[in-house]
Amino acid sequence: MTMTTRQYRLTPGTTGLALQQDTRQLPLLAEDQILIRIGAVSLNYRDRLVQQDAATTRSGLVPLSDAAGTVVAVGRHVSQWREGDRVSPGFFAAWQDGPFKPHHLASALGGGSNDGVLSDYVIAQADAVVAVPDHLSLAEAAALPCAGVTAWHALFERGQLQAGETVLVQGTGGVAMMALQLASAHGARVIVTSSSTAKLRRAEALGAWATINYREEADWDKAVLDLTEGVGADHILELGGPATYTRSLNAVAHGGRIAQIGVLSGFDAAPHITPMQFKNASINGICVGSLAHHVRLNQFMTQHGIHPIIEHQFAFDEAPQAYSALAEANHMGKLVVTLD
Incomplete structure (x- = not known):
């Protein structure tokens, strides 16, 4: 037929x-x-x-x-x-x-x-x-296949996220919101950045530990350091690209991880990465993930009832x-x- x-x-x-x-x-x-x-x-x-x-x-x-x-x-x-x-x-x-x-x-x-x-x-x-x-x-x-798996791969597979660590997510798109939900369920503290106060309020309702309006606080990397008493974020989901990368390098904690994911402001990020050496930090390139990652994401979402x-x-x-x-x-x- x-x-x-x-x-x-x-x-x-x-x-x-x-x-x-x-x-x-x-x-x-x-x-x-x-x-x-x-x-x-x-x-x-x-x-x-x-x-x-x-x-x-x-x-x-x-x-x-x-x-x-x-x-x-x-x-x-x-x-x-x-x-x-x-x-x-x-x-x-x-x-x-x-x-x-x-x-x-x-x-x-x-x-x-x-x-x-x-x-x-x-x-x-x-x-x-x-x-x-x-x-x-x-x-x-x-x-889930792109945004969910990307967030899972960045935080859990490569990032080995631990409860109590601090996660910074840029914006309120699909990857960012999945990262907020997954990390919060795991007991991490999540900081969300956005230019919209209304969106940041919604992020707080979803479990964000702190929020930063980058229109009001252009030096959002300093705001991250202030929120964490100078320590910085253990995990940063770098979604912005050239316009945000230098601030991500400033905001990452010693021994922290930057998940290189997004290109919202272009493909030509060329930051000065020497600080990563002296912070003993790392950058993980993340391009979605495997079917095995997808399966483990589904298991976690089932365990925690995440929608x-x-x-x-x-x-x-x-x-x-x-x-x-x-x-x-x-x-x-x-x-x-x-x-x-």
Whole structure:
């Protein structure tokens, strides 16, 4: 039986790549694949960069990397999944576990030449998905593959976060809010920076130990030192890029860790890193994470009953509006598109 699926593709427009909805026929399922009916997808800052990068993004690419849905068919050699299972594709289909390797990067969904998940149905390799935790909706599970796994990888896998340590997160986007929720549940003290007083109040309600409005306190690195009696932050999720990096170096504690994640202010951060030597501190490059990281994240969220922060849910036909909301950056946490 042949099936068709609605999907969005990025096609050349008047000002770069535009979202274009169409339908296509699904290929036959291979023996080691599963067919997933997508229930929800979420957007990341990366998706805006992919849309803007007409030079390297394949014309006709199906965008987005993060989704959750229900298995509706399995290949004849698939034994670990059955129809009705709720699953979420991993960000890197090829990165199962262990150290990151060069070939893993090429398997990322929704970027370059690899089709993503903004579609009614997605075919995935059976070993490239994880089970959705029972306590999460599909919309909540769709918020995790990039932002959730990134925060988990930075703090717990590479950072080895301990209760009582201080964590600084920049902004109130998807990675930052997941880091706030995860670190707070683990007993860490979380400092959140933002230019919005309203968002900082919401962050306090979510468990932030302290907040800094960087419009009112431009020298937010000094504010971090003041809050910590001169010690600094044990962990900094560096999400800003060139505009924030020097202050992150100033604010990190001796023996602390900076998780290099974001490029919100560009890709050309070139800070003077000598202070890291004399602080015996470290910088960890973080590019999302493996399926094993995703599984351990799900286990932690189940243990602590954590639900991701979703600012707004859009219908499938409203996907362009979701992209607009992403560009406006007025949200906290995640923006989600739900599918019927």
